[in-house]
Amino acid sequence: xxxxxTRSAVLISAAFAAIGCASAKAQGGYTVSGDKQNHxxxxxxxxxxxxxxxxxxxxxxxxVMDVAQDGMTEVxxxxxxxxxxxxxxxxxxxxxxxxxxxxxNRQLMRLVRxxxxxxxxxxxxxxxxxxxxxxxxxxxxxxxxxxxxxxADHKKAVAAFQARANSGRNTDVRMWAASTLPTLRDHxxxxxxxxxxxxxx
Numbered sequence: 001x002x003x004x005x006t007r008s009a010v011l012i013s014a015a016f017a018a019i020g021c022a023s024a025k026a027q028g029g030y031t032v033s034g035d036k037q038n039h040x041x042x043x044x045x046x047x048x049x050x051x052x053x054x055x056x057x058x059x060x061x062x063x064v065m066d067v068a069q070d071g072m073t074e075v076x077x078x079x080x081x082x083x084x085x086x087x088x089x090x091x092x093x094x095x096x097x098x099x100x101x102x103x104x105n106r107q108l109m110r111l112v113r114x115x116x117x118x119x120x121x122x123x124x125x126x127x128x129x130x131x132x133x134x135x136x137x138x139x140x141x142x143x144x145x146x147x148x149x150x151x152a153d154h155k156k157a158v159a160a161f162q163a164r165a166n167s168g169r170n171t172d173v174r175m176w177a178a179s180t181l182p183t184l185r186d187h188x189x190x191x192x193x194x195x196x197x198x199x200x201x
Contacts, residue, residue, distance in 0.1 A: 056115050060170040063160070063177075064112055068119040070157065071108065073127045074101040077134060081146050086139045090146055093194055097150075100183055111176055147191065147198045154188040 056064075074097045081094025109119060123131065130149070137145050161177045161184055168174035 056112075056117060056173075057169055060164075060168060060173045061117060063164055063168070064108060064117065064173060065120065066160070068105070068108060069124055069127050070153070071101045071105040072120075072123055073130060074153065075105070076123070076131045077146065077149065080131070080134055080142075084135075084138055084142045085146065087143050087198065089194055089197055090143045093150065093190060094146075096187070096190070100187070104180055104183070107176065107180075111172055115172075143198050147195045150187070150191040151195050154184060154191050157184050158188050 078094040078097030078101065081090050081097070085091040085094060112119060134142065134145055134149065158181070161181045165174055165178035165181055168177065
């Protein structure tokens with residue numbers, strides 16, 4: 001009799017454990033494979049209870065994850081410009097990058113907070129390599145490389161945000177992209193002016 005009771009208890013415990021695992025998967029959040037974290041998105045919607053226009057489709061997820069990486073990178077590059085820029089205009093541009101992209105990063109975190117997505121907190125290898133490459137430069141060489149990088153980055157950012165604002169299916173992300181776009185356009189104009197200034201130094 002004791003043996004049968006023990007066996008039943010084990011089976012019941014296993015059943016509850018399986019239910020718990022299934023529930024945890026439904027909650028979303030980090031997915032871990034080996035030592036690599038997927039930073040909160042597995043390619044499937046984790047908040048099916050949200051209205052259709054608010055749910056994160058795969059395209060919106062990729063956009064916010066890319067923007068998170070780019071935003072963190074701009075802040076780090078801005079700090080570098082403040083510290084290593086030879087030109088006052090480069091240092092001022094750096095301060096603008098730190099202030100504006102830090103604000104945008106905070107807005108993005110609030111945007112995805114209840115959508116089952118965890119944004120990355122560290123740069124991936126590609127973006128870290130950009131920061132490392134620039135950190136090795138100083139003086140006029142730094143200014144030229146920084147100005148070129150800011151121009152290329154903000155051309156890409158304006159195009160991506162414009163496309164998202166025009167056609168994104170997720171309403172929240174589309175509206176945020178549209179509201180952020182004017183600041184990015186200002187950055188692009190500043191980057192063009194900075195490149196013109198640096199070219200004639």
